[in-house]
Amino acid sequence: MTKKPLPHNHGQNIERQLDHMPETAEFQAVSDVFRQLGDGSRIKIFWLLCHCEECVINISALMEMSSPAVSHHLRQLKAAGLIVSRRDGKEVYYKAADTKEAQLLHHMIEELVAITCPAL
Amino acid sequence: MTKKPLPHNHGQNIERQLDHMPETAEFQAVSDVFRQLGDGSRIKIFWLLCHCEECVINISALMEMSSPAVSHHLRQLKAAGLIVSRRDGKEVYYKAADTKEAQLLHHMIEELVAITCPAL
DNA sequence: AATACAATTAAACGATTGCTTAATTGTTAA
């Protein structure tokens, strides 16, 4: 397999530097995860569900958002595998998924809050 | 300061669980960072610039994208403080910013690649 | 069965996003 040379050669041995670069599909998969948390409402919902298990009405109250809007976000987070749900009577309870991925993202959020908002 | 009670009380002492919840503005700031990496092209560019310093033409070649499209992404990443640039003659070189935030995100990407694509 | 409540879904909308093509700016070399 031959690699196409770059238009400019600055003599940096780029092939070694970019060795084991992930496939484009892998970058896409990771960006799909990041995009889930790329919305202020959704990242707050995810954080909430990392700290408690709650029904949609209470999540809506905590978020000060309509329940259809919250439901919409919950569906996306669930499709992404970041949260899980269970029905108990009339109510559906949501919480963060018990996965490496969800734990990593939760930890990441806490770290970024500390870094990007040092004054608070 | 009084906190408004939730519509439903499931007896979980939610006030304690949600203690030191970040402000809405902090969630917004963190989600702004995540959104930068919520695009397959941009996350790949950022990864590249974590591993080498390159000019726009070479980034375009590596990405197989037009230079205006790449320039557009570079501007966003730079505005977010994730990359820096320097001009040398006719060319502008970009690389990842030397900040805690950028390092954390780079590390995070590598971890997520390993988690979400275990077979590769 | 009928009612009430919780949650989801559907349709519609304004706003944002990522890319394309074309024009423009910045720098170097002839």
Add this chain to the structure above:
DNA sequence: TTAACAATTAAGCAATCGTTTAATTGTATT
């Protein structure tokens, strides 16, 4: 001062996104 190359900017466009309102589904109670 041209000419050529690198990079950015601008305008336009289809596609996606987040929310709202209204209708629908699911469950429990009377």
